[in-house]
Amino acid sequence: MNKEKVYFGKEIEVMFNSDVCIHSGICVKGLPGVFNLSKRPWVDPDADTSEAIARHIDTCPSGALTYKRLDEKNSTKKEDEHA
Numbered sequence: 001m002n003k004e005k006v007y008f009g010k011e012i013e014v015m016f017n018s019d020v021c022i023h024s025g026i027c028v029k030g031l032p033g034v035f036n037l038s039k040r041p042w043v044d045p046d047a048d049t050s051e052a053i054a055r056h057i058d059t060c061p062s063g064a065l066t067y068k069r070l071d072e073k074n075s076t077k078k079e080d081e082h083a
């Protein structure tokens with residue numbers, strides 16, 4: 001069963017899969033304003049820039065944390081869009 005949770009931010013969505021996490025603590029040590037286990041929810045995707053959050057998630061050793069950049073998606077051309 002997939003235990004992935006999604007945390008919605010204005011510019012980035014952060015996905016966390018607890019089944020995959022190896023509890024290295026890199027996320028909470030590196031960006032404690034965004035990843036804080038004493039807060040609920042423990043991920044605040046609006047607490048830093050989407051760039052900083054994405055770069056930090058790239059260092060997650062297990063792949064438990066992933067993200068979707070909404071700011072980049074918005075700049076992608078949409079084929080069906082009419083003027």
Ligand code: SF4
Pocket residue numbers: 020021022023024025026027028059060061062063064065
């Ligand atoms: S950095 Fe990744 S593996 Fe480490 S505690 Fe955070 S989510 Fe888990």
